Amino acid sequence: MKLYSYWRSSAAYRVRIALNLKQLDYQLLPVHLLNNGGEQFSEHYHRLNPQHRLPALQLHDGRVLTQSMAIIEYLDESYSKPPLLPESAEGRAWVRSLAQLIGCDIHPLNNLRVLRYLSDWGEHDSDQNAHWYRHWLQLGLSEFDAMLTQAPQDWCSKGRFCVGDSVSMADLLLIPQLYNAHRYELDLSSLPRLLEIEQHCMSLEAFHQAAPEQQPDAV
Amino acid sequence: MKLYSYWRSSAAYRVRIALNLKQLDYQLLPVHLLNNGGEQFSEHYHRLNPQHRLPALQLHDGRVLTQSMAIIEYLDESYSKPPLLPESAEGRAWVRSLAQLIGCDIHPLNNLRVLRYLSDWGEHDSDQNAHWYRHWLQLGLSEFDAMLTQAPQDWCSKGRFCVGDSVSMADLLLIPQLYNAHRYELDLSSLPRLLEIEQHCMSLEAFHQAAPEQQPDAV
Structure with a gap:
């Protein structure tokens, strides 16, 4: 492939x-x-x-x-x-909803083409674009954290990863956004659970090797 | 439920x-x-x-x-x-990618909260917001059409619906965006395939009954 x-x-x-x-x-x-x-x-x-x-x-x-x-x-x-999704239909919906919170409600707003369009069209400078970027990222990550906090216990909201002690698709979406959050120097001190999940994920070789800095085209 | x-x-x-x-x-x-x-x-x-x-x-x-x-x-x-997804893993990925093109790359940009943020923060007036809305919708629908046109034949890119002659999740995402396109008076004459799919979908009771105007809270 x-x-x-x-x-x-x-x-x-x-x-x-x-x-x-x-x-x-x-x-x-x-x-x-x-x-x-x-x-x-x-x-x-x-x-x-x-x-x-x-x-x-x-x-x-x-x-x-x-x-x-x-x-x-x-x-x-x-x-x-x-497996990256649980077995039950409800559990799968839960993981997908966490993934989509990031894939639909954070990422598309902060994409390169959107930032570019904001610059060209609204004559935003890079400071304004960074403000926009941080706004949606901070809001989305807070919402993600609120979802985890409020989840029913049988949806494994506790554990090393987003959903219990197994990596799921939700972690695959979360980790790259946390990378962005660090890059944009977001204050994540109010979201300790997300930082713990990040630590557990990044201790795994699969996550570490996928990180931007490990790529052959990294600058 | x-x-x-x-x-x-x-x-x-x-x-x-x-x-x-x-x-x-x-x-x-x-x-x-x-x-x-x-x-x-x-x-x-x-x-x-x-x-x-x-x-x-x-x-x-x-x-x-x-x-x-x-x-x-x-x-x-x-x-x-x-079923709203085909049986093969490749076919399912194809339908999901069409759905996500709309669910991730069009809809989140034109959401109420984003338009509101643009107004409050960038001091955009309603004309500017409509311009923003139309830009992402027109671009996204054109990309959607290009995906259908370029798809391999065995992914059923011909037929009454997005994927052959059966309704799929892709149609469920497309139709509400076409509703938005009409509402914002987008010129869709260059996308006749999408309008044909819309006609076929809206002839089905399930789509018709789900339309905004049919809802009890419609104004």
């Missing part, structure tokens, strides 16, 4: 963690989001993903999967160990 | 279609997003969903599911007919 990736792309980071957890071999193909006007707009990449976004996973037969959460679910359905 | 809904919420609209397709009985509980400072911020609703967002589905045992795509997958796993 070939993963089209960029070292700092949160969405690609999620999929790298999944591939590592499943112990799958893959070829990493860096797509630089800034150089040459953005390599995701190249003719080659357009044929792979007309949405010009990362990541994309090319399968052995040449077909291309896009959207990080869809790719993670594909990997989970195709390679069962370790 | 109880569905917390608002007539014009695109995310609630998706779940209403799913509930109707699965022919499930549910009690609809309107939450007015504008009245009384937004009923989603009430103490009662906070206990159900600390993220203060719609929809929320309360199950028979009292537990609450949030995030529309997670709810739809829960309904699909719990009530198999008609």
Whole structure:
């Protein structure tokens, strides 16, 4: 399999963690989001993903999967160990809702193309963009924490990871956002539970190896 | 089951279609997003969903599911007919990626809270907000159309619906966004395939009954 990736792309980071957890071999193909006007707009990449976004996973037969959460679910359905979703339908909905809180309600607002659009259109400077970025990230992470706190006990809201003592898709979405939070110097002292989860995740080789700094295209 | 809904919420609209397709009985509980400072911020609703967002589905045992795509997958796993995802892992990834293109890359940018933040913070007037709204919606729908056009034939990119001749989760995400597109008077003449899919979907009772105008809280 070939993963089209960029070292700092949160969405690609999620999929790298999944591939590592499943112990799958893959070829990493860096797509630089800034150089040459953005390599995701190249003719080659357009044929792979007309949405010009990362990541994309090319399968052995040449077909291309896009959207990080869809790719993670594909990997989970195709390679069962370790499972990234619980067994019960309710538990699966719970994990998916945590993942989507980040994948839908934080990440899309802080994406490169949105920041760029804000700059071009609203004439925002980089300080204003950082303010925007921090606003949605802080709000989203607080909401994520509130969800964990308020969850029914049988949804394993306690434990080393987001959902009990097993890594789930929720952790795959959370960790890259915490990386962003550190990069933007967010004050996370009011969210100790999230920092604990981060510590447990980053002690695992699969997470460590997927981190931006470990990528061949890291600057 | 109880569905917390608002007539014009695109995310609630998706779940209403799913509930109707699965022919499930549910009690609809309107939450007015504008009245009384937004009923989603009430103490009662906070206990159900600390993220203060719609929809929320309360199950028979009292537990609450949030995030529309997670709810739809829960309904699909719990009530198999008609299936909203294909059988193969690749096909499922394809449908999920179409759904997420809308659920992640269009909808979150045009959400009420984002428009409100733009107004308060960037001092945008309603014309500027409409410009922002149309920009992401037009871009996203064009990308969606490009995905359908470019899809491998065995992913059923032809047919009455997004994926062949069966309704899938992709249609459940597309239709509410087309409703928004009409409301904001977007020119969709360059996207005839999407309009055809809309026509086929809206001829089905499950879609028709889920539409905003059919809701008891419609104004």
